[in-house]
Amino acid sequence: MAVAEDIRPTSETLLKVRAPRRPANMGQFIRWALLFAGGIAMVMPIAYMISTSLKWPHEVYNLKLIPDEPTIDNYTYVLEDGRFYWWFVNSIIIAVITTVSNVLFDSLVGYTLCKFRFPGRYIVFIAILSTLMIPTEMLVIPWYLMSQQFGWLDTYWGIMFPGLMTAFGTFLMKQFFETVPDDFIEAARIDGLNELQIWWTVAMPLVKPALAALAIFVFLGNWTAFIWPLIVTNSVEMYTLPVGLSSFGDEADVAWELIMTGAAISTLPTLVVFLIFQRFIIRGVVMAGLKG
Amino acid sequence: MANLILRDLVKTFDRTEVLHGIDLEVADGEFVVFVGPSGCGKSTTLRLIAGLEEVTSGTIEIAGRVVNNLEPKDRDIAMVFQNYAIYPHMTVRKNIGFGLRSSKAPRAEKEKRIEEVATILGMSDLLSRKPSQLSGGQRQRVAIGRAMVRDPAVFLFDEPLSNLDAQLRTQMRLEIKKLHQRVGSTIVFVTHDQVEAMTMADRIVIMKDGYIQQVGTPAEVYHKPANTFVARFIGAPSMNMIPGAVNGGGTLALETGGTLAFDRPLPEGRKVTLGVRPEDLGPGHDNPVIEGKVTVREPLGHETLIYVGTASGEVIAKADGRTPPEVGETVRLGALTENMHVFDAETGEALA
Numbered sequence: 001m002a003v004a005e006d007i008r009p010t011s012e013t014l015l016k017v018r019a020p021r022r023p024a025n026m027g028q029f030i031r032w033a034l035l036f037a038g039g040i041a042m043v044m045p046i047a048y049m050i051s052t053s054l055k056w057p058h059e060v061y062n063l064k065l066i067p068d069e070p071t072i073d074n075y076t077y078v079l080e081d082g083r084f085y086w087w088f089v090n091s092i093i094i095a096v097i098t099t100v101s102n103v104l105f106d107s108l109v110g111y112t113l114c115k116f117r118f119p120g121r122y123i124v125f126i127a128i129l130s131t132l133m134i135p136t137e138m139l140v141i142p143w144y145l146m147s148q149q150f151g152w153l154d155t156y157w158g159i160m161f162p163g164l165m166t167a168f169g170t171f172l173m174k175q176f177f178e179t180v181p182d183d184f185i186e187a188a189r190i191d192g193l194n195e196l197q198i199w200w201t202v203a204m205p206l207v208k209p210a211l212a213a214l215a216i217f218v219f220l221g222n223w224t225a226f227i228w229p230l231i232v233t234n235s236v237e238m239y240t241l242p243v244g245l246s247s248f249g250d251e252a253d254v255a256w257e258l259i260m261t262g263a264a265i266s267t268l269p270t271l272v273v274f275l276i277f278q279r280f281i282i283r284g285v286v287m288a289g290l291k292g
Numbered sequence: 293m294a295n296l297i298l299r300d301l302v303k304t305f306d307r308t309e310v311l312h313g314i315d316l317e318v319a320d321g322e323f324v325v326f327v328g329p330s331g332c333g334k335s336t337t338l339r340l341i342a343g344l345e346e347v348t349s350g351t352i353e354i355a356g357r358v359v360n361n362l363e364p365k366d367r368d369i370a371m372v373f374q375n376y377a378i379y380p381h382m383t384v385r386k387n388i389g390f391g392l393r394s395s396k397a398p399r400a401e402k403e404k405r406i407e408e409v410a411t412i413l414g415m416s417d418l419l420s421r422k423p424s425q426l427s428g429g430q431r432q433r434v435a436i437g438r439a440m441v442r443d444p445a446v447f448l449f450d451e452p453l454s455n456l457d458a459q460l461r462t463q464m465r466l467e468i469k470k471l472h473q474r475v476g477s478t479i480v481f482v483t484h485d486q487v488e489a490m491t492m493a494d495r496i497v498i499m500k501d502g503y504i505q506q507v508g509t510p511a512e513v514y515h516k517p518a519n520t521f522v523a524r525f526i527g528a529p530s531m532n533m534i535p536g537a538v539n540g541g542g543t544l545a546l547e548t549g550g551t552l553a554f555d556r557p558l559p560e561g562r563k564v565t566l567g568v569r570p571e572d573l574g575p576g577h578d579n580p581v582i583e584g585k586v587t588v589r590e591p592l593g594h595e596t597l598i599y600v601g602t603a604s605g606e607v608i609a610k611a612d613g614r615t616p617p618e619v620g621e622t623v624r625l626g627a628l629t630e631n632m633h634v635f636d637a638e639t640g641e642a643l644a
Binding site: 007134181183184186187189190191192193202205 | 342343344363369370371373374375376377379380381390391393394395433438557580
């Protein structure tokens with residue numbers, strides 16, 4: 001009887017068949033270098049912000065990354081300054097309310113434009129989209145006049161009203177609702193749900209990634225908003241964080257170490273939001289084909 | 293009573309009329325299958341019954357009441373969609389129970405109903421799973437479960453087996469039929485697959501271009517097709533069509549030569565089309581119809597389909613599975629007169 005040849009691979013044969021390791025070519029090197037440079041460009045401002053927040057005033061214009069005499073006095077000063085809490089709370093209130101408002105209303109309008117057939121639907125959509133072409137700087141004056149007429153100057157409502165719904169959010173949500181099959185909506189209709197219930201129970205859970213992406217964009221946009229809150233607020237108590245931080249210092253000098261300290265603290269909520277929504281945002285942004 | 297009556301049903305999209313006056317009565321507990329090619333209006337008819345589209349004119353009556361102006365939820369119907377339409381973010385239990393959301397029954401009763409349906413469908417151990425953890429067949433069962441749980445007067449199925457592979461489709465076909473026998477509800481089932489229609493239906497409605505071509509039992513539409521469309525659509529492979537004309541004395545002269553004597557009255561002088569199903573046409577028959585050369589053989593085991601090139605084009609016939617004619621061999625194909633169908637060449641309507 002013939003003995004079957006042992007055809008199991010040995011370590012030697014495995015070594016032979018393993019693909020040779022490709023040497024890193026020039027293109028790859030350039031790609032890595034660019035990515036590295038990009039990474040540095042991203043991290044440096046944050047590093048300088050933290051570095052400056054740990055410096056004494058006389059050291060601020062010294063570009064050294066590691067302070068000679070690190071101090072946390074700036075943090076103590078900012079946190080002990082009652083105004084900072086006001087600004088922080090103002091920013092939180094405004095960012096949270098506008099985020100919730102956008103998530104609800106942008107998706108409601110996006111859903112309506114996407115899933116209902118009614119005369120003028122296309123015109124409404126184009127009209128909403130066209131507002132994206134108008135820069136904020138152009139809108140600030142009409143907003144201000146409107147706020148003045150309605151008595152909204154120096155109020156939360158005055159700060160928030162332009163951003164309670166956005167054309168971008170509506171567009172984003174409409175595009176995402178396109179991915180929800182009509183069968184789902186019709187099945188729910190047959191099952192006896194009204195249109196609002198269908199939107200909330202069936203459609204909204206299916207676009208969670210988009211909602212997370214929208215929530216992040218809106219939260220960040222409002223958290224860092226500067227021009228409109230600066231114009232519409234008068235009293236220090238109504239300032240938002242960016243406006244408040246810019247007021248550190250006086251006409252002769254800008255207290256950069258305090259501004260950077262406030263900025264460093266104010267990044268914490270955005271980090272928290274990112275950590276919560278991270279897994280959704282990555283998926284959402286990829287799906288939406290948006291830049292972060 | 294849960295009968296369904298469609299009277300002169302017309303549907304227009306913009307200015308295009310897609311259904312041109314559909315009349316149909318579906319009896320209580322009947323399993324009716326709408327079948328036809330894409331764009332024939334079968335799904336539109338189903339959506340009109342469901343209330344997902346507005347009726348342009350005509351009436352829909354379910355269990356004795358006109359439902360034209362009722363919302364889908366108030367029509368006492370349930371629908372199973374082609375893509376199942378089961379919600380990916382809900383468990384099987386929630387999906388099945390979704391149909392009971394608007395019901396005012398106590399929670400315990402709803403739970404009991406969900407359990408009952410899950411038991412009938414053999415899904416009791418899958419209730420806590422999400423749809424992504426289910427196979428295609430299981431998803432389909434969930435969709436059926438969601439429809440069943442409401443205990444509707446009429447079940448509507450919109451091509452529910454299209455997304456399943458061939459084996460699973462056969463299995464689900466059987467399961468739906470068994471389910472119908474068990475619950476005895478009225479079912480309207482839409483498909484483009486004539487095999488599904490033949491195997492499941494009590495009656496088949498064959499549609500084309502927004503018109504009903506024929507309504508009948510599977511045997512009726514197979515053995516007595518109303519026109520050439522039905523004759524070709526039902527049965528696989530399709531019925532062979534051979535042109536000819538009726539001579540004096542009721543004989544039929546084929547364009548390819550040869551005369552056939554008919555025991556049925558035929559309108560004299562009329563141009564006709566002779567229809568013979570491949571399974572009724574074979575070599576070595578006493579009553580020869582047509583002659584030609586075998587071009588292709590398709591062995592199926594117990595029989596072999598032979599494609600025969602004739603003077604009026606290619607015809608398909610059935611030969612013995614063990615000793616089929618060779619490719620290139622000339623064969624004379626024949627059939628019993630009672631298995632032949634004669635259609636008007638111009639209108640396509642059945643003559644005999």
